[in-house]
Amino acid sequence: MAKSKDTELEASTPDAVMSASLGTILIVEDDPRMQKVLRRIFTEERYTVAVAGDGQTALDLFRSERPLAVVLDLILPQFSGRELCQMFKSMSSETPVIVLSAITEVVDKVLLLELGADDYVTKPFSPRELTARVQAAIRRQKKTTSLETYRFADCEIDFKKMTARRGGNPVVLTAHEFKLLKFFTEHSERVMTREVLLNEVWGYNFYPTTRTVDNQILKLRQKLEPDPADPKHLLTIYGAGYKFVP
Structure with a gap:
């Protein structure tokens, strides 16, 4: 897949980290600076990171990479975060979707949770809190699957x-x-x-x-x-x- 300013599948992670990868996290975020921050946060936690800067690229990566979880911004080109959340959940209801947004209104949080989002983290955020929320959502999903x-x-x-x-x-x-x-x-x-x-x-x-x-x-x-x-x-x-x- 050709790289552009809007999409990148993490390729610069050291071999030692990649060999111990815990799985793929899909980052859906159109701000290049925030993309770099989020990529670094999850790479340091030993995840492979796929990054999409628009809705269509996010859907393509979701299908091809089968991520452990999605970190999703709400304001994006092509599709809104709300639409993407619904699409992701319709394709794979068990994949956790964690919304990361500057929107703080309670009504928006409730709506996202009703659409299937597993958690909601507000910008600005603590990297430790974000990774903890994502990892907790992944553990809940694995526990539900394993307990069948x-x-x-x-x-x-x-x-x-x-x-x-x-x-x-x-x-x-x-x-x-x-x-x-x-x-x-x-x-x-x-x-x-x-x-x-x-x-x-x-x-x-x-x-x-x-x-x-x-x-x-x-x-x-x-x-x-x-x-x-x-x-x-x-x-x-x-x-x-x-x-x-x-």
Whole structure:
């Protein structure tokens, strides 16, 4: 691809950094000075950087480079940032889009989030905050993808298809048991109080009884633990709550 003042795929990154690249970040920004700043920020974090200065180039690079995430300005030639955000999400809904703009009105932020943007950072910005926001969005996307199928011990759980197997044999879980188990796998090794589980999994604002949690975990143990009376994965932490250990 020929380079112009409006587009550049990072080619000057040292070989040592490129060999350890964490993936590609697509920068959509028409200001050459800001392009250089953003390229440097993400190159130093060991990402390969693709830069587009207009909407059509951004779409072409999005298709060809399949970036881990997009950092998107709102005011651009050809297409607006809002239009591009919708286009990116229609092509790949799981790719995080982080809007980077000088527009600070709350209504604009809300609109972008409604159009599918994963986060919104206002100019002027802290490089540390921007990279943290982008990396957090990438982690959330990877976690969601990886958790479609989850394996521990002799259990295999497909959260997307809502199927479970233990030792190769089908196990019937209710929809709510899948929901509780997914929450545990997303927070493995962390102690969860009954109140947190009720609020996050059941969505109760006023808790009828914490025995609700105990009974649900007992049923999961009976279905997934080799010895429900001596669990190895769904552990009781006395005086605190429960912890999932893969």
